[in-house]
Amino acid sequence: MQTKEPASIGKQMNGSDMLIESLRRENVDVIFGYPGGAVLPIYDKLYGSGMFHVLARHEQGGIHAAEGYARISGKPGVVIATSGPGATNIVTGLADAMIDSLPLVVFTGQVASSVIGSDAFQEADVLGITMPITKHSYQVRKVSDLPRIIKEAFHIATTGRPGPVLIDIPKDMAQGDGEFSYEGEVNLPGYQPTYTPNQLQVKKLVEAVTAAKKPVILAGAGVLLSKGSEELKNYAEQQNIPVVNTLLGLGCFPADHPLHLGMAGMHGTYTANMAIYESDLLISIGARFDDRVTGNLKHFAPNAKIAHIDIDPAEIGKNVPTKIPIVGDAKEVLSQLLLQDGETGDYTKWHEKLAGWKQEYPLWYENSSEVLKPQKVIELLHQYTDGDAVVTTDVGQHQMWVAQYYTFNNPDRWVTSGGLGTMGFGLPSAIGAQLANKDKTVVAVVGDGGFQMTLQELGVIHELNLPVKVVILNNHSLGMVRQWQEIFYEERYSHSLIPNQPDFMKLAEAYGIKGLQAKTEEEAHAVLKEAMETDGPVLMNFFVAPKENVYPMVAPGKGLHEMVGVKP
Ligand SMILES: Cc1ncc(C[n+]2csc(CCOP(=O)(O)OP(=O)(O)O)c2C)c(N)n1
Secondary structure, three states: OOOOOOOOOOEEEEHHHHHHHHHHHOOOOOEEEOOOHHHHHHHHHHOOOOOOEEEOOOHHHHHHHHHHHHHHHOOOEEEEEOOOHHHHOOHHHHHHHHHOOOOEEEEEEEOOHHHOOOOOOOOOOHHHHHHHHOOEEEEOOOHHHHHHHHHHHHHHHHOOOOOEEEEEEEHHHHHOEEEEOOOOOOOOOOOOOOOOOOHHHHHHHHHHHHHOOOEEEEEOHHHHHOOOHHHHHHHHHHHOOOEEEOOOOOOOOOOOOOOEEEEOOOOOOHHHHHHHHHOOEEEEEOOOOOHHHHOOHHHOOOOOEEEEEEOOHHHOOOOOOOOEEEEOOHHHHHHHHHHOOOOOOOOHHHHHHHHHHHHHOOOOOOOOOOOOOHHHHHHHHHHHOOOOOEEEEOOOHHHHHHHHHOOOOOOOOEEOOOOOOOOOOHHHHHHHHHHHOOOOOEEEEEEHHHHHHHHHHHHHHHHHOOOOEEEEEEOOEOHHHHHHHHHHOOOOOOOOEOOOOOOHHHHHHHOOOEEEEEOOHHHHHHHHHHHHHOOOOEEEEEEOOOOOOOOOEOOOOOOHHHOEOOOO
16 A cells, blocks of 8 residues: 655664655755764665765865855755864854844754753753854753654744754764654744734835825845845835945846935945935835944934835844834735736936935046056956856955946845854855855955855865856955054054965865956956956955055944045
């Protein structure tokens, strides 16, 4: 007789076998990890399991790769690290994924239950350390709980506002036997995310849009996470409302669309920041009013009624007073807004004003025939990738130049560490992004500082022959720190200059990767052309103007209307 239940239901199984079987049921196609004593039983079961496991060269690299994978695939990134130092090495990645709302399921090994609390070899209180930087965490106390815990972890990581979920597995739980069952729905009465918005609030927003004279949409990563880009475009066009992006939201609305005003915030465009400052209705969608976006809150959107659409109710009213709170999934809320028959307001004068600002204050930099400008390299990168590559970055000036000059017109092409601002994120996250989308060109743009924090992951790129293209914008300094020291600390460059660097071409060679470098614009053309014509990975080193600054800029403590460097 045929039974619907898989053979393993109710079967006695070892904890490590359960883990692997559960990952199969969750359709996990890649695991990023690093072995060690406490996870040896799990690694033993991985051997010959057919599961695809990527051996990171440092656990931090593994978890950032999982983040890049999650951002581009929309699926949770899966990580395994051993107890103690393995687990503490993933702390930065957990904090990064938490603040940028990336779904991860992370397994850490733990010392055996009998010695927990005895300062056993490689023991660390991982739950204690990571509690504030995980969406949820578990420690397995009974082997037969493991499948339920894993099922819940995948559910929690991917629903509502996505985030990292950690499962700490004492060694005896990985080795012991229990009954395996993966059936049944997840039942978490205390966790019921709201996807569908309150109709009354939706109506209020429709009325506010009709009454407004100067509306602006502030679109963040929530639009990308909900896959709501198409709905956003349709809604903005239907209502004729201009759109400003947060850093993390880039690509959720086409940058070359006439309604797009650019990125807002510390290094945003004049038009985007002034539009927020002068608006009378600010509709935030899937954005969380980070201080890098708002500037000084005292001066933030002083004349605007604020509508805030977010799946996480805790975000609403957190930083700015909200007149129209709408809790719900961005795509769902936008779909409902599209069906409303509210009248469009008359925004003619507003659009005229915005067009004037766009014309008068575009992004600018002064090109040079003497020295290669980093902005030029990003423009050329756009040209040689048809503006359609997946671009990952580290944190610093290069990150801002990519945000300003790459012109993201499509969703899911942008992977950056926005909230935590993690140097060392760019290279490993590119590995995950490439594994999530094998057909796309993936480019990691990094600074010479951040690159040196996780460059060991070139080993993974070489081993898997991933065609990742690495662009080092090499200014021989921790550029963003140097910029702040120049502007706010009277050019006292305390430990921000890096005159001594490794020979990056020899480094590429050591890892078996093609290395190319450029000092001039002409060489930059040739390097990018050759790199994009190369099937495998390439490490490109661009010697760029060492003292170039990112402008425009809202200094810390200033309002968005107090930008400096808006014109040459
Ligand atoms: C792990 C970590 N340490 C320190 C910082 C502080 N920080 C922000 S930007 C920056 C400089 C980055 O230099 P580089 O990677 O060379 O990029 P650039 O700014 O020159 O483009 C530093 C040190 C950080 N963001 N992350």
